[in-house]
Amino acid sequence: MLSVTAQRQPESKMRFLVRGLLIAVAGLGIWMATQAAVIPAKAMVAQFLLNSAFEASKATGTPQKPWPWADMTPVARLRVPRLGVDQIVLSGGSGEAMAFGPTVLPGTAAPGQPGTTVLTAHRDTHFRFLERLEVDDSIRLESEHGEVKEYEVIGTEVVRWDGFSIPHADGESRLVLVTCFPFDSTKRGAERYVVHGSPDGQPISQ
Template identity: 60%
Template structure:
């Protein structure tokens, strides 16, 4: 094998190695982008939802956050001790949860007797639930201007198929539901349920 042939083979090997490294870098950047997409979408959506909620408060008419939206903001919940505020959507669908917390059907409406149930993702909108503790206050303001305060009374971890919207209870209660454990990267059967009752 002459020197020219060895140089060509070495160059071909380096070229394949560079091609492989480039492909791995592109695949890694695609994964990073995919991982950032949902949190970025959630942050931008909350800005648009907050604006729509403010318009709803002013007009007393449900306002869509963007023209093609199939949901509208129904309330704003806050955890004052943590400085966290989230806009809650009126659609209980999984698609709506990509944009914000949703009021689940089957539960009470805010301000009505019974239990209002709000669900959201653990890695975006409800990541703060892990820091709420017994005695903390959660405030709710509806798009109709109704304001309520709830105190956290406890929490449970249940299987998704073992959770049901609580039966009609005396007074007003609030439950915030998200996947559990908080640090998991895959879906699982467990749900974290935070219980609060009206003050």
């Protein structure tokens, strides 16, 4: 027959294991809460640095990096008054740049310059608002030189990534916003959502 002490040993071990498990779960919860708080904080700091770099670029006339190791610089500010959108546009078109804001597609016109400027960003973050844009909405693009161009949304379309071509601008300044489609998908598909903007609201010649 087991003694009382022998019977209590398994019970003590079980309580020890349960206590350890609870401590581990609590620790995991604290860690996850900390990470959840850190991510928004990092985003806020990044936006502050991007805005500061953009204003410094306008003041000095020289592109300024938001942080020393960045592989991009702010080149424009994108605003959509009706939707309250206000975003810093970045150069380079790299993955790092797109994590922080819209980027200028390499090979297209610089913001505000003659030609077609193509901006691209992720559909689930900075360009999520594209699905709410409507024809005749105003889009304002301020260059790093302080010049502001106002565009009018003249239409949207869904195209395959390999079927998209940059519209001819006829020497004028045109704006195109592009993101992946559909908006609620978690997979990178072949379709792209395209918004066309014109400074005078006239159709863009192809």
